[in-house]
Amino acid sequence: MLTYVLQASAVLKNVxxxxxxxxxxxxFDYKFRIKCIGCKRVHDNPVEMNRFDRFEVTGFRxxxxxxxxxxxxxxxxxxxxxxSKEKICEDEHQTPILRIITHGIELLEFIPDDQFxxxxxxxxxxxxxxxxxxxxxxxxxxxxxxxxxxxxxxxxLTLTR
Ligand SMILES: [Zn+2]
Numbered sequence: 001m002l003t004y005v006l007q008a009s010a011v012l013k014n015v016x017x018x019x020x021x022x023x024x025x026x027x028f029d030y031k032f033r034i035k036c037i038g039c040k041r042v043h044d045n046p047v048e049m050n051r052f053d054r055f056e057v058t059g060f061r062x063x064x065x066x067x068x069x070x071x072x073x074x075x076x077x078x079x080x081x082x083x084s085k086e087k088i089c090e091d092e093h094q095t096p097i098l099r100i101i102t103h104g105i106e107l108l109e110f111i112p113d114d115q116f117x118x119x120x121x122x123x124x125x126x127x128x129x130x131x132x133x134x135x136x137x138x139x140x141x142x143x144x145x146x147x148x149x150x151x152x153x154x155x156x157l158t159l160t161r
Contacts, residue, residue, distance in 0.1 A: 001101060002105075002107075003101050003102075003159070004099070004107050004158065005158050006097050006100065006155065007094045007155070008155050009092050009153070009156075010088055010151065010154070011151050012088070013151075014120060014141070014147065015150060016089045016119050016121055017087040017118055017119040018087060018116060019087040019088065021117050021129075022051065022083055027050035030114075032107045032109065032111065033046045033109040033111070034047055034105045034107060049065055049079055049081060051065055057078055058076055064080050065081045066078055066079040066081070080101045081098060082100075083097070092152075112132050112153070113131075113133045115129050115130060116130040116131075116132050116137075117130060122141050122145065123141055123144030132150065136153065137149060
């Protein structure tokens with residue numbers, strides 16, 4: 001069992017509260033490149049997992065949010081996800097976003113290609129449908145009459161206890 005914390009930092013322009021759009025209605029698909037610990041295979045395609053899927057792990061009275069059978073060693077690998085309460089509010093401050101407990105897999109890289117949201121400091125408006133896959137986003141807040149943006153987004157996966 002490995003426990004990872006996914007952390008993020010960014011440089012914020014007139015916005016605060018950057019976070020994944022992650023609700024029961026719109027679950028965020030957390031996408032990772034993974035490696036099987038048993039056979040050391042790095043899976044060709046990244047996998048997606050979310051907090052609301054439920055799978056039963058064979059042979060255990062246990063549920064997971066993600067379950068995969070490794071194509072090479074045929075063993076079941078699984079993970080559970082827990083979103084922290086935190087949002088990215090400060091410039092270049094590492095914020096823990098998600099805790100991922102994995103069984104039989106290593107997480108190599110996070111690929112942020114689902115939607116994010118933030119709040120404009122100019123109008124207090126919540127802005128959704130933000131794409132951070134290129135590590136940056138810029139817009140103009142009409143209500144607040146000014147530029148808003150997120151850039152230099154850095155993601156970090158750290159092993160923890
Ligand atoms: Zn394997």
